[in-house]
Amino acid sequence: MSWTDERIATLTKMWEGGSTASQIADELGGVSRNAVIGKAHRLGLRARPSPVKPNDDKPEAKDAPAAAAPAKPAARKPAPVATPAPPPAPAARPDPAAEADRPAGRSDTPSQPMPNPVSHQRIVSVGPGGFLRQGPGDQQAPIPPAPPRRLVPAKPSPEIAGKTSLLDLSDKLCRWPMGHPGEADFHFCGEAVNPGFPYCVEHCGRAYQAQLPRGQRRPPPPLPFGGPRVR
C-alpha cells in the first residue's frame, strides 16, 4: 500500500481528530500501526499525548549541561561522530503555522460528492448528537459553563417552547437529543418510542448499528472527520 493523497488526508484528519494510531491503521487498511505513526511523524504531525516521555524539562539551575549527553542505551546507537556544534537555534517556531497552509495543495474538485453527511455511519467516532468521540487525553475545555451566581427557576426560552425538554421526558418519549447541550434550543426528539427502546423507530436506526468485524470495515470510508455535525 502506498500513501496516496487521500490516505494521507485521512491519516491527518484522524490523527488530529484524536484517533489512535491503531484505529487509523485498520481504518486505512493495509498498514500497520507503526506505519501510521511513522508516517505521521514524517508528515510533521507530532505532538500529542504520548504515554512515554512526557518530557521533563528542568535543565539549568546549577548543573553543568555538558555531561548529560550519553545517558544509557549505547546498544543501538553507534554514532561516534564528533559533532560538537550546538546550534544556538534562536528562532522560536510557532507550530500552528504548519497546518494552516494547506488549502492550495488539495484536490478539491467540484465533482467531489459528499452530499449526504447524515447518512454516514462511522461507528467509531461519532456519537449521538454528533459529538466527536475523543480520547481522555484530548479534552480541551473541561470547564465549559460558568456557574450562575444565583439559581433561578430556569425560565423556558422561546426557542424551547413546544419542544421536549429534559423534564418532559418519559419512558414513552424518544430521548434522542436534538442539537447540543448548552445551546438554547437543545431538546429531545419526543416522538413515541419504539417499544422496548429509549428512542423512536427512526432514532433506533441511528442508535443501533451492526458493528463489522475489525478487518472487514469498508475500505473507502466516507470520512466522519471534517464532516459536519450529524443532526
Place this chain on the structure above:
DNA sequence: CCCTGATTCGC
C-alpha cells in the same frame, strides 16, 4: 498481558 506513541535504522 494489553494498550499507547516515539525512535531507530535497514531497506
Place this chain on the structure above:
DNA sequence: GCGAATCAGG
C-alpha cells in the same frame, strides 16, 4: 520515504 523492531509509560 517506508515500516518492522524496539523502547518505554499507562
